[in-house]
Amino acid sequence: KVRWAIVGASQIARSWVAKAIQSVPDAELVAVVSRSAERGRSFANDLGIPVSATSLKSLLAETAIDAVYVSTNNARHRDDTLEAAAASLHVLCEKPLGLTLYDAVEMARACDRAGVVLATNHHMRGAATHRAIRDLVLTGQIGRPLAARAMYCEYLPKELQTWRTKDKEQGGVIYDLTVHNVDVLRFVLADEPVEVMSMKASSLIGENGVEDQVQSIVNFASGLIAYMHEGQVFAHHETALEIHGTEGSIYGRGILDEAPSGRVYLRRGTEMTEIPVEPANLYATTIAQFDAAVLHGDRPAATGWDGVASLATALAVRRSAQEGVRVSVPRFE
Ligand code: NDP
CATH class of the missing domain: 3.40.50.720 (NAD(P)-binding Rossmann-like Domain)
Incomplete structure (x- = not known):
């Protein structure tokens, strides 16, 4: 043990x-x-x-x-x-x-x-939904992935509005949720972010200039383009993860979460099929x-190096949003 x-x-x-x-x-x-x-x-x-x-x-x-x-x-x-x-x-x-x-x-x-x-x-690598999506992508069910969208938008509960929303050194949605969104995309696509362009805002609960939402466009090594949105200010937004390929699209609804929740659909043409997923505790x-x-x-x-990779992209997001420029993502092994 x-x-x-x-x-x-x-x-x-x-x-x-x-x-x-x-x-x-x-x-x-x-x-x-x-x-x-x-x-x-x-x-x-x-x-x-x-x-x-x-x-x-x-x-x-x-x-x-x-x-x-x-x-x-x-x-x-x-x-x-x-x-x-x-x-x-x-x-x-x-x-x-x-x-x-x-x-x-x-x-x-x-x-x-x-x-x-x-x-x-x-x-979220422990989520049955995310594992199902990765399997669909890696077994070619949607052909070549061309684009992805990850929307991790939620409302940060009042009791968590402490260092996360006030402390410039360690707070903000980029450290909180962007790292997760990056890791989700790296995991389900088995692909690496190479460049980002981002904008951020302190819309509602972020204090002292701490951002509470950020949106980015991310280029991946394969040529895929992803859109990412992370927010702590959305009480009514369902989280979502979409992958769009040459042969089909995957829609994950309500699946960026701590609880084993949400549904996964495979769409070809206008036909939408739900992919059965057995929920399991992610942690x-x-x-x-x-x-x-x-x-x-x-x-x-x-791994630890996966944590380095998600942070590298998140910090590129922060720099892009601060400076209004495209930022390359460094790679470490
Ligand atoms: P908390 O704000 O609850 O706690 C953080 C630390 O602060 C604790 O380790 C504790 O340290 C200290 N602390 C806790 N309560 C109090 C208090 N009332 N007064 C003073 N100090 C206190 O952190 P979270 O649980 O929100 O987050 C912890 C970490 O987990 C973060 O890095 C966060 O990013 C991450 N996280 C990850 C999630 C995931 O699903 N992967 C989800 C949520 C958070 P000590 O006991 O030593 O004093």
């Missing part, structure tokens, strides 16, 4: 990931680390986690752990991951992997050097795949 500690008593860990770890047969949720002893204790009590500690160091002095889920706010991902790698722990890190490409590459290299698995929690699928990487050397759903 992989013995897990959650680093950061966060909302996403509370609402999804802790229970996902507890539901996977190869995983055991042993501890939570929170800088606040009180928040850590109540998190552990509420979720039935045996141990709570106020630092990774004090935890490791007393408890054996194999892997950490870094679920702290964006500005802490780098240090928390480097500390875990230095202790030879495997790491599932939340997105964005880091705030800068320099940091993200340093994280990926440190984990490679330490011989530990680094994965990025791009949880549990991601954890199970991570455990297989640790225990059997398999590939995690999204």
